[in-house]
Every structure is written in structure tokens, then in C-alpha cells.
Amino acid sequence: MLVDHHRRPLRNLRLSVTDRCNLRCRYCMPEEMYAWLPRPQLLDYEEMVELARVFVGLGVNKIRLTGGEPLLRRDLHRLVAQLRALDGLKDLALTTNAVLLQEQAPALAAAGLQRLTVSLDTLDAGRFEQLTQRDHFAAVIAGLDAADAAGFTGTKLNTVVERGRNEDEIPRLLAFARERGYQARFIEYMDVGGATGWTAQKVVSWQEILSQVRAAFGEVEEVARNDAAPADRYRLADGTVFGVIASTTRPFCATCDRSRVTADGMWFHCLYAQNGTDLRTPLRQEGSEAMRALVEQGWAARQDQGAVERAALDERGPLQAPGRDPGDNPHLEMRTRGG
């Protein structure tokens, strides 16, 4: 088994298929225009599958498709079907804002997509427009309906909690998830590229999230962990399970088995890493063996504990260094690395 410097295995790959998006969430892509990744540099589906094959051969058994908004990439179901055919891949999931899910859910299900995570920060259409700078709330709900109808189960609902914007909606979102059979997951606001409005005061900590849940639903018990997943899970008295991702105040780097590949084939060992490895050039010029050697060496040398290092700083971290133009380097952005 391939392990890194801290003996963490290579298990989990987040594959970003585009850096573009049809929303402009204020904590991720607050501006209208960005320096986009040049189109000729984007990996095509055949290249993504080849890359995924190499990672799976080295131990990855879970892949999550992400972005930007992955459903903007044409015929994503074709990529899903090809990835599902990879021997050794146990779990294929998608993170989406669901704006385009209504039309795509049946094809994604038919192609073998196993799990969905939908990002939704509010149940109020007006607030949705304030938070995302787009009027697409009804499309998201239609997307969730279509996903249910297409047979997806165990859907997760991701909510980034930001003080002053949506922290008052925690009980309502949890009730909505419970009613619809989804698992709500509340995420602490992270100081990552794109989060240009981030301040420590806007972070609603996991303790605050839990105390809101207790006030609305009564006692909660922690569910024992059995994997390296980022969410801590809790159970309400009626059995409803929900998650809290305390990535800002209680980082989980010690067990992190995730790495990320951007749509143009840059490999990052950590969400907070400032530098990545170009896998596109070796893949295009020398073939997958050359790429495989780079991945093997890169993972063996991996020391990253980005969220732990970030938590040790009082103010903004390196991805938000004062004076950095948020549009200047797409590789430093959350929208490019896939969250």
C-alpha cells in the first residue's frame, strides 16, 4: 500500500472537471469574471479516465467528481460510465450545486453514479439569490426532486455556515434533510482561495452548530467513526444522523487520504497547498507510466497538513495573503480545486 510521510494511504481522489460555475457563492467565487483555465489545457474524458486508472492502480478506491460546477461539463454521464468501468474503484460520487440536476439526474443514475452531495446553504429563495448572486433556487429544488425520482438514496446536503448570512437556518435545513431522507452536513467556513470575504468572526464553530441543533431538537450523540471521512457524525434522539465538518477549528489532517486533480491536470496533495504537480504534460507527452511514477514519488513524499498549519495562524492564511488578486492564479482557488 502506498503511504505518505505520515503513513496516510492514497485512497480518495477529488477530480475537478471544470473551474467554471453557474453560481457565484460569496464564500467561493464572489466575482463575476475570473482568469479561467485555458480550454486546450483541460483534460478530455479519455485523459481523465487514464489518469483515474493510474490513481486506482496505486490504491485510490473513491473518486468524487467536482468543480466548479461539474454539471456544466458536457455529457458528464459519459465520464461517469467510463470511470465506473475501472476495476478497483468502489465508490463514485458527485458534488454539485444541483442547478442542472433536473435534466441530468436520470442519465447520471443510468451511468452508474453511486452518490450525490448537493450544496445548499438556505431554504429561502430570496436569500439564495443573495448568497449565490443567481436566481436558481427553484432549479435546485427541482434538481433534488429529480435525483430522488431517479433513485439516488443517501444524498448529502452540504451547507457552509457563515455568521450573519445563514447560521439561523441550521435547524430548518436539518429538518428539511430529515424529511427528505438526506444527510445534512454543516461545514465551517474555510479560509481558502476564493473566500476573499473570510474573517475569523464569520466562522460558526462546530460547538455553536451543535448547540443550535440541541436547542431545536434536544440531545445529540456522537456516532463512532469508522473511516477517514471529514465529517464528524451525530445522531438525534429520533435516529436522524447529520454531519459537521469542522475543517477550520478542528482540522482532520492526521487521517487525510484525499488529494485533488484540477480540470487541467494539476495534482494537489492538500486543499491548502500552494504548489501542485503537473500531470497533464507527462500524460500527453510520455504516457501514463511517466505519470504513475510522479504520483508514486509525490505521495511517498507528502507531508502536507494544510488545515492544521492554517489553524495555527491568527489571521488570513497564505491563500488569502493581503494584496493577492483573487483572479491572478486559478490554481489557488477553491473553484479550481473542487472543495
Ligand code: SAM
Ligand atoms: N459547485 C459544486 C458545489 O457547490 O457543490 C462543487 C464545487 S464546490 C467548490 C465544493 C464544495 O466546496 C461545496 O460544498 C462548497 O460549499 C464548498 N466550499 C466552497 N468554498 C468554501 C469555503 N470558503 N468554506 C467552506 N466550504 C466551501
Ligand code: SF4
Ligand atoms: Fe460554484 Fe460550488 Fe463555488 Fe458555489 S461553491 S460558486 S456552486 S463552485
